[in-house]
Amino acid sequence: MTHLRESQQVADKDLIDLASKLCDAKTHRFWTWFQIHWILSDFTWGPCPRGLSALAIASLFGLDIVAKVLLKRVDLDPDAGDTHGRTALSWAAEMGRTSIVKELCTTGKVKLESEDDSGRTPLAWAALLGQTETVQYLVKEAHANVNTVDVERWTPLSWAAMFGQLETVKVLLRCPEVVVEHQDILGRTPLSLAALNGHEKVVKLLISRTDVDINSKDGLEKTPLLRASQEGQEAVVRLLIGTPGVELDSPDLQKRTPLLWAAKNGHEKVVRLLLDTGRAEPDRKDVFNIPPIAWAAHGGYVQTVQILATRHDVGESFTEKQAIPPEVDPVEVLEQQHEAVVARMLVKREHCTVEYLLRFAPSWGRFDNEAWYQTVENMLSLKFAELHAMTQKTL
Numbered sequence: 001m002t003h004l005r006e007s008q009q010v011a012d013k014d015l016i017d018l019a020s021k022l023c024d025a026k027t028h029r030f031w032t033w034f035q036i037h038w039i040l041s042d043f044t045w046g047p048c049p050r051g052l053s054a055l056a057i058a059s060l061f062g063l064d065i066v067a068k069v070l071l072k073r074v075d076l077d078p079d080a081g082d083t084h085g086r087t088a089l090s091w092a093a094e095m096g097r098t099s100i101v102k103e104l105c106t107t108g109k110v111k112l113e114s115e116d117d118s119g120r121t122p123l124a125w126a127a128l129l130g131q132t133e134t135v136q137y138l139v140k141e142a143h144a145n146v147n148t149v150d151v152e153r154w155t156p157l158s159w160a161a162m163f164g165q166l167e168t169v170k171v172l173l174r175c176p177e178v179v180v181e182h183q184d185i186l187g188r189t190p191l192s193l194a195a196l197n198g199h200e201k202v203v204k205l206l207i208s209r210t211d212v213d214i215n216s217k218d219g220l221e222k223t224p225l226l227r228a229s230q231e232g233q234e235a236v237v238r239l240l241i242g243t244p245g246v247e248l249d250s251p252d253l254q255k256r257t258p259l260l261w262a263a264k265n266g267h268e269k270v271v272r273l274l275l276d277t278g279r280a281e282p283d284r285k286d287v288f289n290i291p292p293i294a295w296a297a298h299g300g301y302v303q304t305v306q307i308l309a310t311r312h313d314v315g316e317s318f319t320e321k322q323a324i325p326p327e328v329d330p331v332e333v334l335e336q337q338h339e340a341v342v343a344r345m346l347v348k349r350e351h352c353t354v355e356y357l358l359r360f361a362p363s364w365g366r367f368d369n370e371a372w373y374q375t376v377e378n379m380l381s382l383k384f385a386e387l388h389a390m391t392q393k394t395l
Contacts, residue, residue: 030057049082056082059092059100067100071107078109085116093122093138096131105142112144119150127156127172130165139175146178153185161190161206164199173205180211187219188227195224195240198233207243214246221252229258229274232267241277248279255287263292263308266301275311282311 034057038048055078058066067088070076081087089110092100101122104110113121123144126134135156138144147155157178160168169190172178181189191212194202203224206212215223225246228236237258240246249257259280262270271292274280285291296304 046084049084049086051080051082053077053080053082053088056080056086056088056091059088059097059104060095062092062095062097062100064097064099064103067103071103078104078107079111079114081114081116087111087114087116087122089114089122090116090120090125093131093134094125094129096126096129096134098131098134098137101134101137101142112138112142113148115148115150119152121145121148121150121156124148124150124154124156124159127165127168128159128163130160130163130168132165132167132171135160135168135171139171146172146175147182149182153183155179155182155190157190158182158184158188158193161194161199161202162197164194164197164202166199166201166205169202169205173209180206180209181213181216183218187217189213189216189218189224191216192218192222192224192227195233195236196227196231198228198231198236200233200235200239203236203239207240214240214243215250217250217252223247223250223258226250226252226256226258226261229267229270230261230265232262232265232270234267234269234273237262237270237273241273248274248277249281249284251284251286253287255285257281257284257292260284260286260292260295263301263304264295264299266296266299266304268301268304268307271296271304271307275307282308 035048052060053076055067055070055076057063058070071078079087079089087110089101089104089112091097092104105112113123115121120128121144123135123138123146126138139146146157149155154162157169157172157180159165160172173180183189184193188196189212191203191206191214194206207214215225217223218227222230225237225240225248228240241248249259251257256264257280259271259274259282262274275282283291283293293305293308296308
């Protein structure tokens with residue numbers, strides 16, 4: 001098909017006939033090569049569609065001359081859909097076949113806003129893949145609706161922001177009717193989608209607008225900064241924390257702040273960025289009364305724990321029972337070779353005693369492991385005999 005597309009500048013009848021035969025989806029020959037092509041191309045559209053028309057095939061592969069010939073046939077429905085509900089216009093838009101998109105739109109026989117099984121329109125597909133020229137034509141000349149929503153309530157702008165299609169986002173933002181703060185089914189705006197996926201340039205473009213709320217919250221009350229911190233998007237976090245008006249410690253439904261999420265997921269560079277602002281509360285607990293440093297310890301993120309442990313206002317909650325996630329057994333953590341993390345979690349303070357350690361070990365039988373004794377001895381600088389005596393007293 002690539003050779004046919006490249007050689008179609010010459011209107012050779014034999015060539016057109018050959019291409020037309022290859023595009024005939026009713027033949028066994030077509031399905032033989034098309035299914036192989038579908039698999040080898042690693043398409044992300046799901047199962048190989050059935051019921052494609054010859055026009056849809058020509059549109060998919062950019063065979064302009066074949067498409068023009070087919071559009072002259074009175075017995076052909078240019079708006080026929082396949083088993084995915086996708087039309088020739090949908091395929092042409094996704095693949096950026098702008099010339100074919102124009103041919104289809106000017107027939108007056110296709111639905112500009114036709115939706116496939118996922119509710120996506122041709123414009124949404126073009127935006128998703130960053131087909132800027134096609135998007136430009138659809139919104140400026142064909143006057144496609146820029147605010148259509150699919151089954152997940154994503155608009156073309158949502159898709160473009162999600163995949164970091166900067167030039168496409170610029171085109172869509174120039175449409176006066178575009179809803180920049182549209183929320184998807186989870187309450188996420190285009191800014192939030194761009195932030196969580198680390199698309200710094202798209203984020204910068206969006207926050208430069210006066211109609212974009214930098215602190216917008218989704219259905220889980222997560223801000224764009226929180227989403228970016230949770231995913232470890234360092235560049236986006238740096239951009240957002242340097243933007244006037246950003247709420248650095250805004251919590252979500254679980255009372256977890258951007259710092260807590262960054263610590264919980266072991267994103268040490270993001271943790272350092274947030275702490276260096278001097279505006280993030282390093283010991284702020286979530287709804288379970290667990291601080292960032294305890295979650296970092298739970299995940300085994302040694303460097304993150306060390307960064308948090310150096311802060312002068314972190315540590316008091318270490319010796320509280322709630323400082324360790326309720327489902328976490330320090331013994332289990334030690335067995336997973338997170339000894340250094342547990343050491344930081346318990347902290348070498350005078351009031352961090354052996355009694356405190358034992359409070360969080362419900363399965364006392366595990367103390368029979370001498371290697372575990374040795375780990376605790378090194379961790380708290382205790383004599384082996386003292387620890388052994390304490391465990392025997394507890395038993």
